[in-house]
Amino acid sequence: MNANETETLTAAESGARDAVRDLAVPVADPAFRARLREQFVTDRFVPASSRVVRLPWHRRPMTSWTLAAAAAVIAVVSALALNQGPAWQVVSGHGAGIASVDGRSVSLGHTGDLVRRIHAGAHVTLPTDSDLELRAGGSLLMQIAPGSELVIPTVPGRWFMRRSLGELRSGEVRITTGPEFHGSRLALATPEARVLVTGTTLAVICDSTGTCVCVLDGAVRVGATGDSMPKVEAGMRAFVYADGRPMVQAGMRPEEIPELRRMRDSRTGSPHAPGH
Amino acid sequence: MDPESDAAHYSASLVSVQKEEPLGVSGADRARARNAVPPLSVAELERVRNREPEALAALFDRHFDLVFGLAMRLMGDRTLAEDVAQDVFLKVHRAANRIDPSRDPAPWFTAITYNACRDVWRSGAWRMSRRSRPVDEDPGFGVPLTRGTNDPEDDALASERARLVQDAIRRLPEALRTPVVLHDYQGLGHPEIAKLLGVNPAAARKRYSRALTALATILEKTLGEAGR
Numbered sequence: 427m428n429a430n431e432t433e434t435l436t437a438a439e440s441g442a443r444d445a446v447r448d449l450a451v452p453v454a455d456p457a458f459r460a461r462l463r464e465q466f467v468t469d470r471f472v473p474a475s476s477r478v479v480r481l482p483w484h485r486r487p488m489t490s491w492t493l494a495a496a497a498a499v500i501a502v503v504s505a506l507a508l509n510q511g512p513a514w515q516v517v518s519g520h521g522a523g524i525a526s527v528d529g530r531s532v533s534l535g536h537t538g539d540l541v542r543r544i545h546a547g548a549h550v551t552l553p554t555d556s557d558l559e560l561r562a563g564g565s566l567l568m569q570i571a572p573g574s575e576l577v578i579p580t581v582p583g584r585w586f587m588r589r590s591l592g593e594l595r596s597g598e599v600r601i602t603t604g605p606e607f608h609g610s611r612l613a614l615a616t617p618e619a620r621v622l623v624t625g626t627t628l629a630v631i632c633d634s635t636g637t638c639v640c641v642l643d644g645a646v647r648v649g650a651t652g653d654s655m656p657k658v659e660a661g662m663r664a665f666v667y668a669d670g671r672p673m674v675q676a677g678m679r680p681e682e683i684p685e686l687r688r689m690r691d692s693r694t695g696s697p698h699a700p701g702h
Numbered sequence: 703m704d705p706e707s708d709a710a711h712y713s714a715s716l717v718s719v720q721k722e723e724p725l726g727v728s729g730a731d732r733a734r735a736r737n738a739v740p741p742l743s744v745a746e747l748e749r750v751r752n753r754e755p756e757a758l759a760a761l762f763d764r765h766f767d768l769v770f771g772l773a774m775r776l777m778g779d780r781t782l783a784e785d786v787a788q789d790v791f792l793k794v795h796r797a798a799n800r801i802d803p804s805r806d807p808a809p810w811f812t813a814i815t816y817n818a819c820r821d822v823w824r825s826g827a828w829r830m831s832r833r834s835r836p837v838d839e840d841p842g843f844g845v846p847l848t849r850g851t852n853d854p855e856d857d858a859l860a861s862e863r864a865r866l867v868q869d870a871i872r873r874l875p876e877a878l879r880t881p882v883v884l885h886d887y888q889g890l891g892h893p894e895i896a897k898l899l900g901v902n903p904a905a906a907r908k909r910y911s912r913a914l915t916a917l918a919t920i921l922e923k924t925l926g927e928a929g930r
Contacts, residue, residue, distance in 0.1 A: 439914045442914055442918040445863070446882060450864065452770065462766075469753070471791075
């Protein structure tokens with residue numbers, strides 16, 4: 427810095443410059459100095475600490491990237507694991523027939539086998555003299571009527587992936603949603619219809635003529651496959667014909683009401699092994 | 703950077719810069735005088751090339767303070783400065799047979815020291831250590847225990863002031879810390895600093911100016927607080 431530049435400095439800058447210039451030469455540890463001198467003179471250097479020894483260039487980024495990738499994988503796996511909703515549990519079962527779960531015959535009287543095989547996505551066919559009630563934590567309660575064939579719905583995730591999918595191929599299921607279902611969606615497919623549930627109590631009945639959806643409370647969207655899905659209000663039922671006629675809505679069948687009410691009121695009950 | 707090319711690059715420039723930048727400021731003179739190293743004779747440097755122990759010892763004794771002092775001021779940490787010093791003398795030892803006896807090795811030492819510090823700054827370990835340790839809790843700023851005043855109170859005040867100044871330097875980003883340390887502590891001119899940093903002299907001068915402004919701001923605060 428020449429004299430002209432010196433003149434442009436502020437007092438603070440000038441003071442800072444002088445403060446640095448006034449710094450004394452730091453005094454090294456005499457033992458360190460003597461040791462390094464000995465090493466230098468005799469060429470017996472000991473490797474410096476790891477803070478100065480640098481890894482080869484191709485290893486450092488690899489290490490960083492590997493750690494970052496591993497951390498990301500762990501984070502994703504942990505998030506997916508923690509996000510999983512509650513598993514389906516068997517609340518009750520009536521009848522002693524043989525059900526089919528994922529193509530395997532399971533005796534409804536054989537509690538352990540049934541509990542072990544029931545899971546989200548399982549393909550279940552009940553005999554005509556047996557029913558089953560399942561619960562997924564505080565999220566979903568589902569009754570499966572005798573003779574029904576269905577794919578057990580997935581359970582919504584706790585924080586994300588909150589869409590649940592299931593399929594009723596024939597028979598009847600009654601579904602009521604619990605407080606943990608809030609904000610989730612259950613899409614239930616039948617051969618001719620789609621039912622979208624966002625928080626309600628309903629029955630879905632599927633036979634050869636079509637699909638009937640009875641809504642006890644809340645609201646459900648129902649429509650033929652590939653068609654629009656109008657809302658079906660509480661106390662109403664919608665019928666989607668298998669032969670392609672337009673969907674019709676009417677008042678709910680009286681015989682469904684007590685069954686749905688009973689199920690809605692019992693959804694706080696605890697799960698247990700199937701009875702006879 | 704190769705130690706030999708460092709030597710060729712900076713040795714001549716130091717002489718030319720000293721000629722074109724007469725330092726009329728007493729502080730600058732002090733800085734330069736403090737770091738002035740009486741050069742070894744050509745005969746001694748020839749013996750260094752042959753790695754004769756006595757010549758190596760003389761080379762070490764002449765340049766150790768320069769290396770360690772610069773490393774301390776740039777790194778702000780005694781342990782890191784020791785690591786840098788060890789790294790520098792290892793490199794010098796490996797390149798001793800290529801020393802040009804006709805040139806003063808001091809600029810070469812300065813360049814190697816700066817490059818070793820820069821290598822540490824670029825390392826992941828440095829970034830990690832900087833995150834994990836508060837900058838104002840390292841007592842190792844290496845002011846002498848006495849400044850020869852025989853006044854303990856003056857010595858304590860001077861020591862505390864030096865600690866705050868060093869702390870302020872360490873708070874500067876490396877890009878600003880380097881020019882201010884090299885210019886005002888080490889006594890180098892802007893053209894030498896520019897060559898060391900790989901920038902043009904105008905850029906080096908500008909960087910120094912910014913560094914001084916930033917340092918003044920920090921010092922105004924810290925010295926002001928210390929004075930209250």
